[in-house]
Structure formats: C-alpha cells, structure tokens
Amino acid sequence: MFRFELICSDGKARRGRLITPHGIIDTPVFMPVGTQGTVKAMIHKLLEDINVQIILGNTYHLYLRPGPEVIKLAGGLHSFTGWHKPILTDSGGFQVFSLSKGRTKDNRSGVRVFEEGVEFKDHLSGSLHFFTPEKVIELQEILGSDFIMPLDECVEYPTTYAYAESALLRTLRWLDRSIKHKRREDQALFGIVQGSTFEDLRILSATATVERDLFGYAIGGLSVGEPKDIMYDITQVVCEYLPWNKPRYLMGVGMPEDIIECVARGIDMFDCVAPTRMARTGTLFTHSGKLNITNEAFKKDFSPIDEECSCYTCSNFTRAYLRHLYKSEEISAYILGTIHNLSFYQKLMQDIRIAIEEGRFESFRRSWMERYSSKLC
C-alpha cells in the first residue's frame, strides 16, 4: 500500500517516488502547510492547478477545532476537507510545546511533561488537555492521513545537553508506545530524530530510531532559531545514519536556499509555512531573490513578479496591480501572492528533480544559489 522508490541519485541528492493510497508523490517534495485542513489563502482547485501533490495538516489544531468527533463523523480528514490527494499530519508535539508555552507568562507553565504524556493549555480557550503517544496515534487514525507522526518532546534552541538527551530518550520510549498502539494499516508512521544541535545525540537518536524500522524518518527540532550552518550540518550528520532506501523528511524547513542545501544532504520531504505566510505580508519570491511587493518602487512597475514564472499570477498581473491590491488589503492580493509563492516552490522542486535525474544537481545548486541573492527589495 505504501512504497518508497528511489529512482536515481546524484551525490547525496535523491530522486524518488512515494506511493500512497491517495496517490503518488514525486520527491524531493515540498508540502504546503494546511494547518486547519486548508492551505491559507488557497482553495483546493488552485492547489491542483499548480500540481500540489500532498498537503500537511496539524493534529493539534484539528483536535481543538473542529475536533475529532466531527472529523470521525465525516469519515476522516480527506472526506471532511474534500482534499483527496495524500495528507501528512504531524503529531501535535511541536504545537503543544511552542503554542502552549507562548501563551503563559511564566516559562513552561502551559506545558508539563510526564512520562505518560504531556499536559498543556490550548492557545484558543486556555483549557487543559493531555496528549499521550497513544492518544496522538488514535487522533491520527481518526484523521486517516497517509503519513503520521509519533508524539515527540520538542526542545528549544539553545538547550542543555542533559535536557536534549533526556528529551530524545523520552521521544524514543514514546515512539515504541506509538508503534505498539498503531492499528490502521493504510497509514505510514515516521520516526522523529531529535537531539538538538548535539551531533552525538543526533547520531544516538538516528541510530535508535532506525532500529525501530519505520516507513520513513523525520528530522525534528531544527529551524527553531539555530544558525543555518548548524542546521545544515546536523541534517548532513543525521542523513548519514538514515537508511538509503527510506524517505527522509526535514520538518518545518524551509526557505528555498534551505531546501536546495538540504536536498544536497539527502532530504526528500519538506514543509514550511514560509511561502504561504510570506505571501500574506507581500513578500514574494523571484529567481533573483525576494521582493516586498508593497514597496513604492513597484507602484508603476508593469512587469510580472518574476519574468520566468509561468504561474497564473505572473501570466496575468503586474507588480503595480499586485501592489495596489496589497495596499488596499484585498483578499485577492493574498490569493494571487500565495499562488505565485507556492508555484515558485513547485517549480523549484521540479527543477531540483530534473537536475538530479540529469546528474547535474551540483551545477544547478551552484548557479541557482548564485542568482538568488535572498535580498529583500
């Protein structure tokens, strides 16, 4: 029912295919984030227009609203949302630790970690909840997402070695309970490698997680404030300890340059709120870097966002018109900006896949990075 096929590789970069009950996904893949069962400022048909192959849903948010009862009655997340292609859901661990904590004045008081699970106050009503590894599996079995994640203990950056170690060991024990509790066979469980920025802990976590023989492996706890070099280094080290024939998912990453750098280190799957969130504030991607479309410089600029982009937005609308829509706070600005940013990511992933297939990933990476200055206009 699930399969990962490696088609070819170029250095450490890999070109593959994920086979799921809801369709096939070409890797390396970028997965747009659909936190509440919808990708922000998009509707499914616009995602389909740009060939989005899989979206991500957040177990934490969907658990709070509309709640598992409604989604169960609907027959799962695919049926509830009307998105019939693959879906990956996270475990909620990241949100429990980041959103709950963010809401309380005294550090950590919103979250209490026990061996049994984690107690947290939600960010909507402030009520108390308790997530166990078993409950998180059950929730995702109700969601019926294709790829599911086990509950993990997320640590902040920076953290102490001792805390990072204790968290990764607990994450491993929780993983074993998750594996044991999982019932549905039409869902594939990933293991999550933790260990903060400590190489030996990452190796320990990767090795132990791989021993559990899961469908795929995720790298958690990165892109949480650490310098980019460290993120790339940790990704590289972890990938060395992951099996070649299993998919690798770098959670919450990233910017276009991060994606290229981490494909170069062996990552197959990415998700990040950047392209959709930035689209809503007017930051749009181009092959020569990002631009802020609300800038006065674009007032009379009748060229498209990116001359090389063939998306609906770039084919039909000018920077001047888009700037006007953003300045007028029109919803169409967010829609058109999101179409462009996601199309830019889709094109990037496609270019990456072709470059790997054609054995020229290194030169693609060099020339792409050179042009893309990442400077805000």
Next chain:
Amino acid sequence: MFRFELICSDGKARRGRLITPHGIIDTPVFMPVGTQGTVKAMIHKLLEDINVQIILGNTYHLYLRPGPEVIKLAGGLHSFTGWHKPILTDSGGFQVFSLSKGRTKDNRSGVRVFEEGVEFKDHLSGSLHFFTPEKVIELQEILGSDFIMPLDECVEYPTTYAYAESALLRTLRWLDRSIKHKRREDQALFGIVQGSTFEDLRILSATATVERDLFGYAIGGLSVGEPKDIMYDITQVVCEYLPWNKPRYLMGVGMPEDIIECVARGIDMFDCVAPTRMARTGTLFTHSGKLNITNEAFKKDFSPIDEECSCYTCSNFTRAYLRHLYKSEEISAYILGTIHNLSFYQKLMQDIRIAIEEGRFESFRRSWMERYSSKLC
C-alpha cells in the same frame, strides 16, 4: 460599437443583450462589485469559471488608490487589472456623499456641494478633493470602462421635497456638462434618474434625462434605507417613463428578491455588494432562504450549502467543513462562500432570462419567491 438588443419580453420583464467593445452581456444581468479593481475574495479566473460577464469598478476608490496616473500609465483599467471583459464604473457621486459624510462628526461637514461641483474629504487620509462633472468624465476616460456614469448629487432617505428637487435639477445640469465634456467614443454614458421617493420628481427627472438621449438610464438614490415597497413602486414608475429600447440599470440593488421584483418592473442591470459582503460574514444564499453557516446547527451537517447549486463549493464541500473554515477565520472560507453566493446570483439571473424567453416569468417569479423565505437560519 455599443448596442442594446431586446430579444424578447414577458410582461414588463425584458430579455436583452448588451454589445460592448469588451464583449457581450446577457440581460437581465447582475454585476459583481469590484470596488478597487478586484471583486472581494475572488480572483478573475474564479469569476470566469462562473461566467461573470461584467464587473463594476468605483471611480472614487480608484481615483484615491492607485490614482489616475498609475491607471493611465497601465493603459486603463482593463489593462491595469487584467480583467478583459466589460467594466462599468460609477461616477463616485454616491461614495462622495456617503463615505465622506460618514467620516465626520458634524453632519455634512465632509462634503460641500457647489454648482461647479462637490468638495469632499476622502475616507482614507481625510484630504480635501474637488469633483466636477467634467473631472469625473475625464477620470472615467482614463479608466476606459465600457459603461460610465455622470456625477450626480445623491440625497439621503428620508429627505425633503425641496432638497430632492434641487438635487435632481443640479444632477440634470451636471449631466449636460458631462455630455458636453465626453470625448471617447468607445464608452457609453448613462443618465441617472434621481428624485428620492417623490413620484412626480422621479417622473420629472426621468423625462428630462430621457430627453438627453443617452445610451442607457440608471435609477439612483434607491436602496438607501426606504421600505422595499417604495423602492419597487418608484422603480415601476420610473420604468414607465424610460424608452423601451434602452437598457435600464437599478443602482445598488439588490437582494435576490429585489432583483426578481425589479426585473418584473422592467430593469435590465443590477449591482450590489450583498452577495460578496455577506459571503465574508458567513451568510450564504439557498433556494429556501439565507443561512448563516457559522451556526452550531451546521457543525455536523455534511450536506452542501444548497443541494441544487452546482458551483465548485457545493460540488466539493460540506456545510460542516465550511463552518469549520469560517470559525477558523480561514481566507478559504471567504473564497468558497463568495464563489457560492455569486454562483447563486448567476444562476438566478440565468433562470430569470430563460423564464422570460419561455414566456413564463410570472409563474417563475411566484414559485421562486414562495420557496425563498429569506429567513436567516
């Protein structure tokens, strides 16, 4: 270049066709409002999907932002916005009188009417502007909209007979100046009938406006707070004094029931913010009345908004999912709601046109109104 063809009629209801340089419009027609050069929560391709034939733009808003200089440089509103089908622009008169006034504490202080034109403070920055009939024509010649409107003096409801009379006489003098100043031949000017709720003033205004022999005639100053019966009665009286072979546009109207009642009285063109604005607050139209989708009753309702609607939203999504999107304040809620409400209006207009063609408009009107209770769920 412009032509209005009456195909057939059924009682006072008329089935026609407007030929413009940017395409043909079937009447009776509903024109979605695109105040700032975009229909709210829509993108053009979604409007095209539901066969929207013409949109409305607001001269007042486009004058303030992005300003005539930008639109002129872009080559007009069609080219600036990328909407290549017909556009109607209003004169800005209504906004000058309503928005400017709304912004000041002391009654009317934001607007001062002179014979030469009207001075107003804009609702964005509060700066002072002066619109003359000539300037409003020039602005619309820069916009290049297909149908243009002359500056008129709008009065509130209720108002005195004396003020309504003086305003309609000034509107006539301004109309003469507009006609004299108009240069472009690829735009069709309408006359606007005023006179508040006074029948004899409406007749005076209609008769005098028709003497100017314009492409079409608009009825202004209705749907501003007067009872519906009065609105219908005034519409009926005015239509009796309008030539049979010219298009008739009832400005700012209306709700589905208003459209049916006013088609019955001889109106061909309608515009209203209702379907788009209400979509953004979760009020959705169905054949048996309006419903508020955020209502608890829809939490586990897995049926479409309207079983008879074949729009993208109704074909793919349930009330429960839409309610979830609205409760989560997702932009996709507003997009999907707007697609449905506009599709509902499009279908209504199509049903009206077919009923007229088939000579059964009266029975259509009766059975439609009977079902449509207009009750909020």
